[in-house]
Amino acid sequence: MPNPNDLDPSKSPLAFFGSEVRLHREKAGMSQKDLGKGLYCSGALVGYIETAKRFPTEEFAKRCDKIFETDGSFCRLWPLVARLALPSWFRAYAEFEAAATAIRTYQAQTLYGLLQTEDYARAVMRTSRHRDLDSLVTARMERQRILTRANAPEIWVVLDEAALRRRPADDEVMRAQLQRLLNYRYDPKMIIQILPFSAGFPASLDGSFTLLDMDEGADFVYSEGVGTVQVMAHPDEFKQAAFRYDLLRTAALSAEDSAELIASLLEDL
Structure with a gap:
């Protein structure tokens, strides 16, 4: 030592x-x-x-x-x-996320990090064999503090149905996670929509992405790949990503129908 x-x-x-x-x-x-x-x-x-x-x-x-x-x-x-404790490549994004006035995200495989329960986050991160799992989970929970601020950002989440049906081995972990999603049903700053399998191929076949609207500075798009991170701040790139996002939420179930789907999945566990 x-x-x-x-x-x-x-x-x-x-x-x-x-x-x-x-x-x-x-x-x-x-x-x-x-x-x-x-x-x-x-x-x-x-x-x-x-x-x-x-x-x-x-x-x-x-x-x-x-x-x-x-x-x-x-x-x-x-x-x-x-x-x-966040990975070095993610820290800058976390700073921008905390300063955003609005967040729009499409998640294709897992639930959005700001909405994850601690046990669900741990189950997701465990699959990547992280060395210091406790620290990473703690850091993710700390990110969620922005949801309880007086000036919390407006958040619009489109979740692929696959993200709801892909679950950890422990059903109780998923029950708590689905219940947390339902708890946001009447939150004025949170909209959650589910993109059902019946909608066909999504407008973002290349995966998840997030748009951050900033009060000061350029708005930008954030996405991740295998070992890579992409940040696009050019106005044309942001406009194109925003249009794609509009297509996704148009194809998704309404917030009310999405809540009913989540509730039905919770009952099935």
């Missing part, structure tokens, strides 16, 4: 978080094992976090504030740390 004194706190939010934990722990005269007992974790985990080798959970940050009486400073820092 590296020496905490060799780490540069300015290197990243994670390094700064770890250095602050170490600073307050030493000021309190506590060993890593002592602090671990108060945080309900091992002293080894405390050491890993102090040396920026593990990402802390939000609960870890809350307990640090309580033990060190730091008036919420660790909780205020934690969102920056959690965002760092």
